[in-house]
Amino acid sequence: MSKKKNQSPVTSQTIGEGRVIRNTGSSYIVRLDNGEELQCRIKGNFRIKGIRTTNPVAVGDIVTVAKASDDADYITAISPRTNYIIRRASNLSKESHILASNLDLAILVATLREPVTTTTFIDRFLATAEAYSVSAALVLNKEDMWDDDDRELADALKNLYTSIGYPVFFVSAATGIGLKPLKEFISNKITLLVGNSGVGKSSLINALVPGTELRTGEISDIHHTGTHTTTFSEMIDLPEGGAVIDIPGVRGFGTIDFAPEEVGHFFPEIFRTSRDCRYSDCKHTGEPGCAVIPAVEEHYISESRYASYLSILEEASEEAGADKYRKPF
Ligand code: GDP
Ligand code: ZN
Numbered sequence: 001m002s003k004k005k006n007q008s009p010v011t012s013q014t015i016g017e018g019r020v021i022r023n024t025g026s027s028y029i030v031r032l033d034n035g036e037e038l039q040c041r042i043k044g045n046f047r048i049k050g051i052r053t054t055n056p057v058a059v060g061d062i063v064t065v066a067k068a069s070d071d072a073d074y075i076t077a078i079s080p081r082t083n084y085i086i087r088r089a090s091n092l093s094k095e096s097h098i099l100a101s102n103l104d105l106a107i108l109v110a111t112l113r114e115p116v117t118t119t120t121f122i123d124r125f126l127a128t129a130e131a132y133s134v135s136a137a138l139v140l141n142k143e144d145m146w147d148d149d150d151r152e153l154a155d156a157l158k159n160l161y162t163s164i165g166y167p168v169f170f171v172s173a174a175t176g177i178g179l180k181p182l183k184e185f186i187s188n189k190i191t192l193l194v195g196n197s198g199v200g201k202s203s204l205i206n207a208l209v210p211g212t213e214l215r216t217g218e219i220s221d222i223h224h225t226g227t228h229t230t231t232f233s234e235m236i237d238l239p240e241g242g243a244v245i246d247i248p249g250v251r252g253f254g255t256i257d258f259a260p261e262e263v264g265h266f267f268p269e270i271f272r273t274s275r276d277c278r279y280s281d282c283k284h285t286g287e288p289g290c291a292v293i294p295a296v297e298e299h300y301i302s303e304s305r306y307a308s309y310l311s312i313l314e315e316a317s318e319e320a321g322a323d324k325y326r327k328p329f
Contacts, residue, residue, distance in 0.1 A: 012043070012066035012067060012068040012069070012074060012076065013066055013067050013068075014064060014065070014066045014076070015032070015038070015065045015066060015067055015073065016032050016033060016034075016064075016065060017032070017033060017062060017063065017064055017065070017079075018030040018031050018032040018033060018038070018062070018063060018065055019031055019060065019061065019062055019063070019102075019235070020057055020058065020059050020060065020061045020063055020075075020235075021037070021059060021234070021235040021243075022059065022232070022233075022234050022235065023055060023057070023058070023059050023232040023233055023234075024039075024232060025232060026041075027039050027040060027041050028040050028041075028042070028057055028063075028075060030063060030065050030073075030075065032065065038065055038073045039073065040063075040065055040073045040074055040075045041072060041073070041074055041075070042056060042057055042074065042075050043066075043068070043074040043075065043076055052094055052095045052096065053086070053095065053096050053097065053098055054095050054096070054097045055097055055098055056098075057075055057078060057098075058081075058084060058098035058099065058100055058101045058233070059099075059100050059101070059232075059233040059234065059235050059245055060081075060084075060100045060101040060102040060103060060190060060235065060245060061078050061079070061081065061101050061102065062078070062079040062102065063075045063076075063077065063078050063079070064076050064077040064078075064079075081101040081102055082101075082102050082103075083101065083102065083103055083132055083133045083134050084098055084099075084100065084101035084102075084103075084132065085098070085099045085100055085101075085103070085106070085128075085132050085134065085192065086098050086099065087099060099192070099233055099247050100192050100233055100245045100247065102190060103134045103190055103191070103192050103245070104135065104189035104190050104191065104242075105134065105135050105136070105137060105186065105189050105190070105191040105192070106125075106129045106134045106135070106136050106137075106191070106192040106194060107136070107137050107138070107139055107186070107191055107192070107193050107194065108122060108125045108126075108136070108137075108138050108139070108194050108195060109139045109141055109193060109194070109195030109199045109200060109201045109204055110122060110138060110139065110140055110141070110195065110196075110199060111140065111141050111142050111198075111199045111200065112140065112142070112146065112150045112153055112154060113142075113145070113150070114142065114145070114198070115196060115197075115198045115199065117196060117199065119157075119304040119305075119307075119308060120304075120307070120308045120311055121196070122138065122157075122161075122308075123267070123304075123305060123308030123309070123312075124308065124312065125194060126161075126166060126266075127258075127263070127266035127267060127308075127312060128266075130265070130266035130267075130268070131258065131262075131266050134192070136166055137166055137167040137168070137169070137185070138157075138161055138166060138167070138168045138169070139168075139169045139171055139182065139204070140154055140157070140158075140168065140169070140170050140171070141171055141172065141173055141199055141200040141203075141204060142172060142173075142174070142199075142200060143170045143171060143172040143177050143178060144172040144174055144175045144177060145172075154170060158170070160302050160304075160305070163269075164268055164269050164305075165268060167185065169181060169182045169185070171204070173200045173203035173204040173206070173207045174200075174203060176207060179207055179208070182208075183208065183238075183240055184240075186208075186238065186242060186244070187238060187240035187241050187242050188240070188241040188242040189242045190235075190242060190243055190245065191242065191243070191244045191245065192244075192245045192247065193205065193244050193245065193246055193247075194247065201246070202246075205236060205244060205246060208238060208244065209236055209237070209238060209239065209244070210239075212236060232248070233245055233246065233247045233248075234246050257316075257319065258312060258315075258316040259316060259320065260283065260313055260316045260317045260320050261281060261283070262316075263283075263309060263312050263313045263316055264283070264284065264292075264309065264313075267305060267308075267309050269300075269301055269305065270284065270292055270301060270305070270306070270309055273291050273292050273295045273300070273301060274291065274292055275291075276291035277289060277290050277291045277292060278290070283313060284306075284309070285310070285313070292306070
């Protein structure tokens with residue numbers, strides 16, 4: 001990341017440091033350490049080396065703000081990011097969009113039904129979080145709707161994911177069930193919230209941060225007219241300290257460009273087991289001496305996780321122009 005400044009004739013005076021809490025497209029809202037919020041433009045070159053981004057500055061960034069002699073406020077420098085999540089601006093685009101940076105946690109809000117969140121989707125989210133070095137957790141929402149079968153499934157998912165190392169919370173944004181442990185878990189953290197449309201992400205934010213009523217339910221008129229409103233991330237403070245970052249939609253989340261040989265690194269239990277594979281470049285698709293496939297057969301590694309691994313591997317291999325991998329059993 002370059003911090004080179006533009007050769008601008010405008011002289012500027014540093015105001016201080018703050019965190020970018022909103023991206024409105026043409027400008028950024030920065031909250032200074034003293035709580036003051038400034039609308040800033042960018043001055044300087046903030047490109048990440050080797051990546052073309054549509055937004056050089058992201059929600060979550062710690063930035064230096066200066067006032068120029070034309071009386072506008074500018075972001076003049078970005079502190080090094082501890083991590084960041086990017087997605088391609090569109091499927092065919094070579095440009096990427098930085099969704100958020102400096103995250104302590106990423107949470108996927110999922111539901112067992114209405115709508116169904118598939119384990120493939122969950123695993124794609126988790127692998128993406130691993131790839132970006134962000135801790136991840138799962139929230140299963142709409143617990144109030146579960147029957148006995150749902151509860152059994154929820155318990156199985158909780159066992160599976162906690163055994164790999166991902167905390168799982170059962171909640172109902174509607175009734176408030178289960179919110180207390182979740183609140184405790186996310187307090188004083190900067191948490192990215194991800195979820196397919198309809199899982200209740202907006203309802204959950206409302207439950208966590210009373211007073212953000214505007215976001216639930218149907219898309220409002222404002223959203224129809226202002227395209228920016230629905231496409232940019234926003235940071236929302238939690239009453240207990242910390243904040244959640246809401247990114248509109250999850251299109252593209254989980255489409256990180258994995259290299260085929262990397263995919264196994266982002267499934268912690270597969271990665272651990274792969275140390276016992278005969279070949280260090282084993283892709284666990286039937287190679288001699290593979291330790292992963294027997295571990296799946298003996299249920300040390302879940303079949304659904306392995307299936308997700310294969311689906312991501314297949315996609316990565318297609319992108320890399322390699323042969324398709326087939327499930328060996
Ligand atoms: P979003 O698209 O993820 O932001 O979802 P919304 O928050 O708009 O919720 C989608 C629908 O699910 C709405 O009809 C909500 O009332 C409903 N909903 C959200 N949370 C719950 C919950 O915990 N239980 C039940 N039964 N319905 C919920
Ligand atoms: Zn192997």
